[in-house]
Amino acid sequence: MARIEKEFGQRSNDDIIREILREYASREHPIGTKEITRYAKSRGLDIKRTAIDVGFAYRMGARVYETEEECDKIIRECQVTEREIVFIKKVPEGRTIGYWMMETISDTEWMFLMDSVLNSKILTKKEADNLANRITFLAGKRFSDMTNYRQRMGNQPYFVGDVDIDEKVSYIESRVLKQVRLIRQAIIQGKKVKFNLGVYDYRNQNVRLVPYGRHGKVLSETPEKYKEDVHRICSPFDIIFSNGRYYMLGADL
Numbered sequence: 001m002a003r004i005e006k007e008f009g010q011r012s013n014d015d016i017i018r019e020i021l022r023e024y025a026s027r028e029h030p031i032g033t034k035e036i037t038r039y040a041k042s043r044g045l046d047i048k049r050t051a052i053d054v055g056f057a058y059r060m061g062a063r064v065y066e067t068e069e070e071c072d073k074i075i076r077e078c079q080v081t082e083r084e085i086v087f088i089k090k091v092p093e094g095r096t097i098g099y100w101m102m103e104t105i106s107d108t109e110w111m112f113l114m115d116s117v118l119n120s121k122i123l124t125k126k127e128a129d130n131l132a133n134r135i136t137f138l139a140g141k142r143f144s145d146m147t148n149y150r151q152r153m154g155n156q157p158y159f160v161g162d163v164d165i166d167e168k169v170s171y172i173e174s175r176v177l178k179q180v181r182l183i184r185q186a187i188i189q190g191k192k193v194k195f196n197l198g199v200y201d202y203r204n205q206n207v208r209l210v211p212y213g214r215h216g217k218v219l220s221e222t223p224e225k226y227k228e229d230v231h232r233i234c235s236p237f238d239i240i241f242s243n244g245r246y247y248m249l250g251a252d253l
Contacts, residue, residue, distance in 0.1 A: 016043065022103070030099055031099060057088060065087065075102070123174050192235050192236075233253045234253060235253060
């Protein structure tokens with residue numbers, strides 16, 4: 001879709017209108033130009049009616065429809081690469097009822113992604129919050145929308161490993177996902193991997209991965225050769241994801 005040119009760091013009227021539609025409009029409740037201009041004025045901006053009905057609608061390639069069936073057809077025909085689609089709902093006489101905007105990721109889909117991240121079994125709290133922030137930004141949502149989801153993490157036991165993470169940095173790579181990336185690189189390059197064998201310890205409501213064998217935890221079912229050496233060398237075949245966790249398939253050497 002066409003966008004008007006603007007200098008770096010400068011927001012155009014189109015940007016403001018998109019923000020207003022994202023925040024206040026929906027398919028069930030489209031808003032008219034009068035409401036859009038009112039919301040713009042509350043932000044200290046004077047956006048004329050023609051800037052919406054003529055300029056914005058044209059540049060955004062707004063789709064016009066009258067019935068819900070027509071709207072469904074437009075959605076089915078839209079390209080998956082279109083991040084934002086502006087709709088104009090009208091009555092048969094041609095009068096505009098209002099505008100609303102659909103994004104590539106719906107609220108329900110975004111909430112699913114947030115639930116998957118914030119309740120992940122492989123991410124610590126800081127790792128999950130950082131990734132959730134970035135997903136929220138990519139989805140074009142407001143960070144305030146995350147408040148209720150963040151609160152869900154309060155009762156999650158998967159907090160260990162956060163002590164040495166600097167949450168002020170903009171990008172935190174999950175240590176589990178980093179290991180997955182390294183194993184996939186090893187598979188592509190035909191290399192072996194060496195790692196410390198560990199076991200999950202669930203004491204005191206904290207789930208932590210601890211080494212077992214020498215200087216670690218020894219279980220009754222621990223093979224004899226691993227009671228003295230926690231190191232394993234494997235030739236990895238593949239990485240699979242099951243029940244919220246990653247597993248490496250490989251030959252024990």
